[in-house]
Amino acid sequence: MELVSNLPVYRTVPEKYIFPPDKRPANDTVNHSINLPVIDLKGGCIDSDGRDEIIRDIMKAGKEFGFFQVINHGISTKTIDNMLEVCENFFKMPAQEKEPYYSNDMSKAFFLNSSTQYDKSQTRYWRDYLRITSYPIEEFIDQWPEKPEEFREVLSKYTLRVREFASKILKLIAEGLGLDKDYFSGDLSKGNIKMEVNYYPPCPDPSLTMGLLPHCDRQLITVLAQGTAATGLQAKYKQKWINVKPIPGAFVVNFGHQLEIVTNGILKSVEHRALTNSTVARTSIATMTMPTMDCLIAPAKELVNEKNPPMYKEFIFRDFIKAYDAALANREGVLEFFKLY
Structure with a gap:
């Protein structure tokens, strides 16, 4: 079991974590003057008076960035902080207590691993992660760890609240596209809820390492x-990278390939990546809204016509997952499988 969180404190980066010079983040241009748009959901209770404005803001941010941050979303800071804390405490457990969960079996509802499955080079990423299937809760809760002792309770509560929040965002997006507000409520969003909890310990020299490779999300x-x-x-914006600065209690929302x-390309799935830092451990929790595996994916008929023909062919989501893995999460590589022109 090789975990970054189990390593001793190094003054220099071990060789296996050092990226070639042309792949190091220090060589890329970062635009420090651009920040992601921030959407205020007014406490999560969106009335008719403010709804149109929120929808316009989401669509504007989505079309330009493919990313935005959301504040006043109705989920308490305590609920978010509790989830971050219980996950951090898992990674801090002694190695022998984490070892039973270490696995390469992607079918498990809970497993621990390190680096990333999508890079076949010998260089390792400065990152450990948990992959959790968290919904339906009653189907998977017995496969979650019992330590830390509050893990299952905190994860259950967080899952339900974030699932509700994601559904709300999808309804707003559907309205902004001129679709029925429940367009995404069927098989497009009824797959199992999955989470990826990323843990990046302090790194002695962040200029030599990566936390996570540039990629787009499959969901x-x-x-x-x-x-x-x-x-x-960091997110890609006009061929440069921008920092996604943390806002206390906020959620970052980004679009996946399926959206x-x-x-039909109105909204884009945008590349993003994770860097390391030398001072503190950083934890992030990505909650993924997935289609069912047998869901038929295609451009919405309402969004295509003679002037805007479909850009992508129809496919079953499970076939997309195979293509995504084959392309090693590369944006253009995976979309090439499904483009019509």
């Missing part, structure tokens, strides 16, 4: 709690 949308310990998430395909 419909992602809701990310990134804590406030340090900035680590780009269903909207």
